[in-house]
Every structure is written in C-alpha cells, then in structure tokens.
Amino acid sequence: MMNGRVLLIATANPGKLREMRALFAFPGLELVSLADLRILQEVDEGSDYAENARRKATTFAVQSWLWTVADDSGLEVDALDGAPGPHSARLAGPQASDADRRRLLLEMLHPFPRPWTARFRCTMALADPGGSLDIAAGICEGEIVPAERGSGGFGYDPLFLVAGRKQTMAELSEAEKNMISHRARAVQALLPTLQQRLGLEPPSGGPSGRPRAPHVPPR
Numbered sequence: 001m002m003n004g005r006v007l008l009i010a011t012a013n014p015g016k017l018r019e020m021r022a023l024f025a026f027p028g029l030e031l032v033s034l035a036d037l038r039i040l041q042e043v044d045e046g047s048d049y050a051e052n053a054r055r056k057a058t059t060f061a062v063q064s065w066l067w068t069v070a071d072d073s074g075l076e077v078d079a080l081d082g083a084p085g086p087h088s089a090r091l092a093g094p095q096a097s098d099a100d101r102r103r104l105l106l107e108m109l110h111p112f113p114r115p116w117t118a119r120f121r122c123t124m125a126l127a128d129p130g131g132s133l134d135i136a137a138g139i140c141e142g143e144i145v146p147a148e149r150g151s152g153g154f155g156y157d158p159l160f161l162v163a164g165r166k167q168t169m170a171e172l173s174e175a176e177k178n179m180i181s182h183r184a185r186a187v188q189a190l191l192p193t194l195q196q197r198l199g200l201e202p203p204s205g206g207p208s209g210r211p212r213a214p215h216v217p218p219r
Contacts, residue, residue, distance in 0.1 A: 005028060005029055005030060005198065005199075006029075006030045006031075006032060006066050006067065007024060007029055007030070007031055007032070007066070007067050007068070007069060007194075007198070008032050008033070008034070008037070008060060008061070008064050008066045008067065008068040008069070009021065009024065009031055009032070009033055009034075009068075009069055009070075010034060010056050010057060010059075010060040010068050010069065010070035011033075011034070011056075011070065011071070012034055012035070013089075013154075014154075015153070015154030015155065016071070016154075016183070017033055018174075019174075019177070019178060019181070019183055019184075020069070020071075020183070020187070022174065022178055023178055023183065023184060023187040024069070024187065024194075026200050027201070028200065028201070029198065029200060032066070034060065037064055039060065039063060039064065041059070041060075041063065043055050043056050043059050043060075045072070045086070046086075047085075047086050047087070048086065049072045049073070049074065049086055049121065049122075049123035049137075050072075050123045050125070050135055050137075052072035052086060052123075053070050053071055053072040053123045053124055053125035053135070054125045054127075054133060054135070056070035056072070056125070057069060057070040057125035057126060057127035057133065058125075058127045058131075058133065061127040061128055061129050062129050064129075065129050066128075066129075067126065067127070067128050067197065067198060068126070068127050068128070069124060069125070069126050069127075069190075069194075070124070070125050070127075071122050071123065071124040071125070071183060071186065072086060072122070072123055073088070073120065073121060073122035073123070073182060073183060074086050074087070074088035074089075074120070074121055075088045075105075075118060075119075075120055075155075075156045075160070076118060076119050076120075076121055077105070077109065077116060077117075077118040077144060078116070078117045078118065079109060079112040079116050079117075080108060080109070080112075083108075084105070085121075088101070088155070088156070089101075089155075091104055091105065092104045098154060098155055098156075101155070101156070102148065102156060102158065102159055105144070105156065105159065106144075106146060106159070109144060109146075114143075114146070115143045116143055116144040116145075117141075117142075117143050118141075118142055118143055118144050118160065119139050119140060119141045119142065119182075120139070120140045120142070120156075120160065120169075120181065120182035121137070121138075121139050121182055122137065122138045122139075122181075122182040122183045122185070122186040123135060123136070123137045123186065124136050124137070124138075124183075124186040124187065124189075124190055126190060126193060126194060126197065128197070132197070134190065134193045134197070136186050136187075136189035136190035136193070137186055137189065138181075138182045138183065138184065138185025138186030138187070138188070138189060139182055139185065140162065140163075140180060140181050140182040140185065141162075141163040142160050142161050142162045142163045142169075143160075143161050143163070144156075144159050144160060144161070145159055145160075145161050145168065148168075148170070149161075149167075149168045149170060149171055150167070150168045150169070150170030150171035150172075151170060152169075152170045152171065152172060152173070152174065152177070153169045153170040153172070153177060156169075157169035157170040157177075158170040162180065169181065
C-alpha cells in the first residue's frame with residue numbers, strides 16, 4: 001500500500017542523491033533511495049530532459065508503489081551548440097569518470113574563443129503509481145573555465161563558473177549550491193505541487209528551514 005509520506009528519490013548517482021536528500025528534507029517526509037529498496041533496474045534514456053525524467057519517475061513509481069521524484073539534467077555550452085546537453089553523463093562513454101568527461105569537454109572547447117558561456121539545466125518529474133505526473137525545470141547560467149577549481153560537487157562543477165560570482169560550483173559550500181543550482185531551482189518550482197500532493201506543511205523557509213532559492217522565470 002502506498003504511503004503518501006514517503007518519497008522515493010530515483011537516482012543511482014551518489015552526488016545527485018546527496019543533493020536531493022538535502023533539498024527534499026521536509027519534516028514528516030521520509031526519503032528513500034533506489035538502493036534502500038534494492039531496485040537495480042535501469043531505464044533507457046532518450047535525448048530530451050523532460051522525457052527522461054518522466055520515464056524514470058513513472059517507471060520507479062509503479063515498481064515501488066511510492067511517490068517518486070526523478071530528474072534529468074545536463075550542461076549546455078553555447079560554443080558547442082548546446083552540447084553535451086542530455087548526453088552530459090555519457091559524453092566520454094558509459095564507463096568514463098567525471099574527470100574523463102571534464103577533460104574531453106575542455107578538448108572540445110579548445111578551438112573556440114572564450115568566454116565559453118554555458119548553463120546547467122534540470123528537469124524534474126514527480127509521479128505516483130496511479131499515473132499523476134508533474135514537471136518542473138530550473139536553469140543556472142554561467143561559463144566554462146579552462147582549468148578545474150574547487151573540490152566540492154561532482155560532474156562538471158569544477159569547470160562551471162556561476163554567473164554573477166567568482167566561484168565555480170565546486171568552490172561553493174553544499175548549502176550555497178543548494179540555493180542557486182539548476183537542481184535547487186527545479187525543486188523550488190516543484191515544491192508547491194509536492195506539498196499539495198503529499199499533504200506536507202509548507203516550511204518557514206526552504207527545505208529544512210533554509211531561505212528559498214530565488215525565483216527563476218520560465219524560459
């Protein structure tokens with residue numbers, strides 16, 4: 001039987017899971033992961049953020065019989081016509097490390113003049129086994145720098161200089177990143193629906209009492 005106070009975070013990426021556990025830390029809401037439920041199934045992904053998020057959320061909601069949230073996100077670099085985009089995690093092949101992907105990205109950008117303007121984009125889906133589905137999105141603008149900076153975060157964070165700041169994503173504290181990142185903004189856009197669907201009391205600030213992330217108008 002489905003428990004409306006339990007939310008499955010449908011990702012096997014440890015960096016994403018850590019961030020999403022913090023972003024969805026509401027009083028009275030139990031968060032579980034795919035690993036907690038011993039779900040090993042993988043979902044085939046396509047080329048569209050929203051479709052990928054929808055597939056993951058609906059597949060694991062039916063399998064777990066729980067409300068489920070999933071995201072698909074990527075880095076879009078203007079000099080590369082928006083690549084790697086939804087293929088960001090697979091840029092250097094399925095077995096590549098984050099370091100491999102960052103190295104290849106810089107090689108791809110080498111022929112182009114700076115600044116290498118870019119953005120992180122996230123689409124998040126909330127689903128239940130009965131078929132309801134809600135979608136939200138978030139964007140964080142910035143640019144790619146030619147050398148890695150910082151030891152926090154994951155993925156392309158050490159190369160992504162946040163617009164309006166002098167720090168890369170990897171130089172931000174976890175709390176700072178969870179205020180301004182693309183994933184934080186997608187969660188913020190999804191919060192009113194999440195509160196309504198699961199019957200949660202709205203927090204005084206953001207999740208766990210943190211101030212809310214700034215509103216980002218849809219694009």
